[in-house]
Amino acid sequence: MKATTPEPGIRQVLAPNGSPMTYHGTNSYILGEGRVAIIDPGPNDPAHLQALLDALQPGEVVSHILVTHSHVDHSAGVTNLAQATGAPVYAFGDTQAGSKPVLADIGGGEGLDHTFAPDEIVPDGGWIEGEDWRVQALWTPGHLGNHLCFAWGNVVFSGDHVMDWATSMVSPPDGNLNDFMASLQKLMGRRDRVFYPGHGNPVIDPEARVRNLFDHRKGREAQILDALQDGPADAATLTRRIYTDVDAYLLPAAQRNVIAHLLALVEGGRVVSQGPVSASAVFALTEGG
Numbered sequence: 001m002k003a004t005t006p007e008p009g010i011r012q013v014l015a016p017n018g019s020p021m022t023y024h025g026t027n028s029y030i031l032g033e034g035r036v037a038i039i040d041p042g043p044n045d046p047a048h049l050q051a052l053l054d055a056l057q058p059g060e061v062v063s064h065i066l067v068t069h070s071h072v073d074h075s076a077g078v079t080n081l082a083q084a085t086g087a088p089v090y091a092f093g094d095t096q097a098g099s100k101p102v103l104a105d106i107g108g109g110e111g112l113d114h115t116f117a118p119d120e121i122v123p124d125g126g127w128i129e130g131e132d133w134r135v136q137a138l139w140t141p142g143h144l145g146n147h148l149c150f151a152w153g154n155v156v157f158s159g160d161h162v163m164d165w166a167t168s169m170v171s172p173p174d175g176n177l178n179d180f181m182a183s184l185q186k187l188m189g190r191r192d193r194v195f196y197p198g199h200g201n202p203v204i205d206p207e208a209r210v211r212n213l214f215d216h217r218k219g220r221e222a223q224i225l226d227a228l229q230d231g232p233a234d235a236a237t238l239t240r241r242i243y244t245d246v247d248a249y250l251l252p253a254a255q256r257n258v259i260a261h262l263l264a265l266v267e268g269g270r271v272v273s274q275g276p277v278s279a280s281a282v283f284a285l286t287e288g289g
Contacts, residue, residue, distance in 0.1 A: 242258070
């Protein structure tokens, strides 16, 4: 797909990998002019790689490749883009970076790019500079432990952490809901003009959207706690009780979100697993829950 220009200094190229989880596809961004950065090369797709190269102006050079996180729809195209341009890859770390040990083997882990290995590790708050641009890395774990947002002035490239069309998937063992909520609070104190997400349209009121996402998760937590007032239940049962207006094909994804909430509540001491923690375990309220 041909590049669009959402505003001066930014070009956007949409990857042809639309799905229920990626919406219209992955947004790759070209930042700056002359010596540019590409943010999230997207999937390993020759047509998308060519679209990114075609979006460059004559004489332009890719000097940096920035990756928000290493799910394959964002990072699998890194190797071929790096080979084509010679540009180094910047990220928080490999796919295990920033991850916390999970309470148990609960399956999942779909879509991880296990081969991802950046050339340059960028810490939380670190700066990356190009010829006519400068971005600050904001470590925002939750969707994945190595997730970064990139702040360019009052613009943030928000990856999968904040999107306008859906809430971010938080699916253990990749995701950690307590981390996700803390990352939302981190962004809540900013006064940014717009977020450019990994999927979907720009978020034109970031402060309101971040608050909405935070409140939505707190509301879902309250629903789970309320459902457990009726007695112990497993994640599948809780999902059917709570997600009454969701198409059946989305219920497995919804159940992963419920599991994420249950693990967060176990970490917080408000819920306990009756037996070993697992995706099929039965959970109950603690006395203080």
